[in-house]
Amino acid sequence: MHLVIIGNGITGVTAAITARRLAPDARITLVAAESAHHYSRPALMYLYLGHLRYADVKPYEDWFWVENRLELVHAEATSVDTAARTVQLATGSALTYDYLLLATGSVVRTAGWPGQQLRGVQGFYGLPDLESMSQATQGIRHAVVVGGGLIGVELAEMLHSRGIRVTWLVREPRYWQSVLPPEESALVAAHIRSYGIDFRVATELREVLGDAQGRVRAVVTTTGQELPAEWVGLATGVQPNLALARAAGLETDLGILVNELLATSAPGVYAAGDCAQHRQPAPSEVAVEQLWYTGRMQGETVAHTICGQPTPYRRGQWFNSAKFFALEYQTYGRVPAQLAADTASFCWQHPTRQHLLRINFRRADHVVTGVNALGLRQRQPVWERWLGEQTSIGGVLAQLAAANFDAEFSRQHEPAIRREFARQFPDIAVPTPRRKGLFGAW
């Protein structure tokens, strides 16, 4: 069996490693144009910050691929003949496959602003973007970031670390409005502003202005203001990379259309990760998932199917995490930005420090549905169990210390959280609490 995987991001690599475990004799080839080896895409910012070197963001040492007989081809795949089961490479050679996995990831999405082709205007997705950003931001003083999501905050932190003044334009009236409830947005925005970032909500980019050499010199906002900018980062999202799928004649929409086995419209061809679009996503789940974690899970799932163990993709409880400058964020279960009518929301904030805990629960039976934590670390297996076992808010608050994943000696806020809950929801009883630590966890 020869499995050819296009893309060496987390999806493709997880699929390759899983396939190696399930099919020890299979021939497995990873084809990638971007880099010779797998690297951690979320770690790109740490290269710019100077926290890490390129070798440090490679999750596996180079011997790993040789010893596990995972063949690496550093070349661009230009077309696929799904009838003859061959992949054409830009180098001129071709690969014959029994199974093909497309894990081609995303490309940067922009709104087509006037002037976005100017030098010094770019998105931030891969190594070439990091490369051009590193060169274009040397010695500059003013930069503008556009887009209120996770890449936006990364770019702001990166630029800030080099002493560059950052103006950050966010279209929505508050930060990450599509994901975070208002209190979380406000806390993150206050944290970001404490670093001196000029964070402007309800402000859009209208136009990018250039100088005589074709370099960006300023931006104009929808409020009509002209802001100096020697570099502009467009962090307005990504969209599935469909170039190869289209060349192969696969059915696509926003992404490469796949069924629950992650199979595409062509026999023997699968797609997973950022580039895949589920034909029938489960209720309350999205069709295109663009997270590191979902990429890893999809890669693992599709490898099972390819290796003869057909496995439908089931993501399980939602979870995610991020870091905004020094403020950490974790979420388990569902905490929508807009609260549904049948759900109650309990939100605790530390009066002076930057800690927030929000727990949503159903009004009818008090069963918890999700948690947001800012500036607090929460233990995933515990929340997974509480959410899976339909634990009530009272039971969760009583055992809350069992989910505490903060470092030893950290201040514990569980009693204050319970007091605040009793104030906000005096009608709901909370049983006697349990102590922190591993004893409660397992």
Place this chain on the structure above:
Amino acid sequence: MNDLPTPSLALAQPPPAATPPGEKPALAAVALGLLALVAAAADADVARARLSLCLALALLSGGALGWAWLAFGRSTAGWHPHDLWRRSSTSRGAVAWATGVALTGFYVVLYWFPWLLENLIRALDPASQWLRHRAADQWFLYGTFYTLAVLVLGVRALWKYRFSRYHLARTASVMFFQLGFGFLLPGLLLALQRPEYYFTYFWPLKYDYLFPGTVAQLLHGGGLGVFMVFWGVVMSFVATPVLTYFFGKRWYCAWVCGCGGLAETAGDAYRHLSDKSRQAWRWEVRLIYPILGLITLLTALLWLGASGVVPALGVVTGPLGQFYGFVIGSVFSGVVGVGFYPLMGSRVWCRFGCPMAAYLGLLQKHFSRFRISTNGGQCISCGNCSNACEMGIDVKQYAQRGEPIVRAACVGCGLCATACPRGVLNLENGPRANRLAGSTFIHADSLRIL
């Protein structure tokens, strides 16, 4: 915007970061302090040398404290090791090499050419008379410098890690043990005409404390000497296993030990330089366990010889003891262990050489409740944890597989958990059942990592 040129080498070698202008006065003070130190060492006039030395220590301490405040005190608290791999001093650049050569040179002079330090030693006589009621020697000079480094750069660490109560606690702990038990108490014992004894060093690190010669000497010293022997035996063979069972080896390596204390304070800026490769791990196990075996063998042979059961063992134990004292005790723990800080990281000795670390590590790996827990499936393989590990553990190999980290080497400094941007890692003591159990959120990867 969407085409993909091959990344150039500029990525691997980013432009070096300049020293922020605001930090230059503090650095100038440190440089002047070093000059004054050289002047003191070269000055045969005791009074003038004393003045130069005071000036040197004031400038070095003040400059370092000022630098720490400028670098960490003014900015928002948090883990922000910006430009770590872009500065010459912390990325094996020219400044790092110069620092390494200077440190190594100091140890070579200290061990084998102490007469070169005579002027400095004489300049310290009043301090030594005050504390120890006797004239200074090269070891008093070394102890003074060492303790000052731990205290001054300990304050730097306290500023840097002021957002974490774990780091505040362990930093304060190593500062306390170095000042109290590594400097003041041994001096006080000498002043009281008692044996100079370090209550925070135990066999097999302080190997001679359980040699028959030392034991016999201490036992002659009356009640206190008997207590010292008792203390040494209990700490090595009872307290160490018990404390390591409950807390892991960190109770010693990152909270008490003087070598660890220097690494966590003076060496903090160099922690990321430890080699994380599989090759380095192979050298680690090739070196550290044979060294533990060697000192155990030497101790056993010495007792065998002292018992008189086997005659003429001195033919073996004499040269073996000299070899161990020179190669391991002096060259490895001192010259290489500290001298190579700026090039190989702060824990070269602890990782590759220390027999106490090997002993504690075996206990930690097999008989301890300590582990670093991995939080479900939250790892993004970014590598910040591995980078922060001073012991050269490739932490992310475990985190990205959802496995807890149970490694003999881990000294429990907790920086991997601090550096993690996704809240994945936590140092914990808990029931030994399921201590090695992995996360149910990740099961892709059963391939070997070492």
